[in-house]
Amino acid sequence: MAGSTRLGPRSNIIAAHAVAPLPHHWPWRASDATVYSAVIFDFDGVIADSEVRANRTLAESLTAIGLPTTYEECLRDYCGHNWQETERRIVVRLGRPLPHDFRERHRERAQKRFAEGFAPVPGAPEFLESLGCLPRAIASSSSPAYIAASLDRFGLARHFGHHVYSADGWARGKPHPDIYLAAANGLGIDPAACLAIEDSPTGARAALAAGMTVIGFCGGGHILDRAAHGDVLRGVGVHHVAHGYDEVLLHA
CATH class of the missing domain: 3.40.50.1000 (HAD superfamily/HAD-like)
Incomplete structure (x- = not known):
């Protein structure tokens, strides 16, 4: 995902629950032989x-600061990188520091788009x-x-x-x-x-x-x-x- 919602400290906070029963239609079962641990x-x-929402949002945010960027370019240049690397790449292309409120404005735009559901x-x-x-x-x-x-x-x-x-x-x-x-x-x-x-x-x-x-x-x-x-x-x-x-x- 291209940096749209990766803002926050490291944390492992997801609660564990029991695994639900195996669906009968799935082609692979845990009882089958596997070479992986x-x-x-x-x-x-x-x-x-x-990824569609994330990269469209980033393209909008970059275009808004004077760096016209397409959805396809975001997928090509930023997809898979963490936010720090994404920002570093943006600054190189922009040729100047990011606006002081870029991260917050991008966060707001991303939250609005992701609130639409996925x-x-x-x-x-x-x-x-x-x-x-x-x-x-x-x-x-x-x-x-x-x-x-x-x-x-x-x-x-x-x-x-x-x-x-x-x-x-x-x-x-x-x-x-x-x-x-x-x-x-x-x-x-x-x-x-x-x-x-x-x-x-x-x-x-x-x-x-x-x-x-x-x-x-x-x-x-x-x-x-x-x-x-x-x-x-x-x-x-x-x-x-x-x-x-x-x-x-x-x-x-």
Whole structure:
């Protein structure tokens, strides 16, 4: 997600609840053989179908300060980065410091747009149900408060307990591996035994640098040409590409 709601301190505050029964229609079950010990998810574009709103909002905010920017340019240049890196890139392009009220005005614009409502990525709730007791975590460049509120909105907070990691709490965000290494460490699992699901080249590079198997995910609403985006992710080095959760395989 391109910086629209990633403003806030690092926190792991999502409450844990019991996992609901497995849906009978899902193609993979926790009892199936799997080569992975954990699944680590990016959030925006992988669990929350939020990237369209986020990047349209950022484009509006940048245009408003005299840096005309399109939605497509935001997806290309900022998607997957934490807010600090997003701001750094904006300043380079703008050629001067950001207005003192830019962050607050952008926050207000983002809150208004996200208040209109958004949904999980299609298939994400069912896939999470299918994992059974397999450990899982979120490794995201968004703020913990935004992630917590979104998971509560979707009824998915129970799937992650306190294993929600935000790059805002680390010295280096994606594409550095720190956030993925922190998630694996928090789960107590070797990164090499983890499967990461990422939609952005920036995030995919982070998970690959952590030594994980990476699925390049093309199921979010912001990806209009899934075949082309899959090719971009393959170029980064992902191990597999999935155009939706029905193509995410956890077993041999």
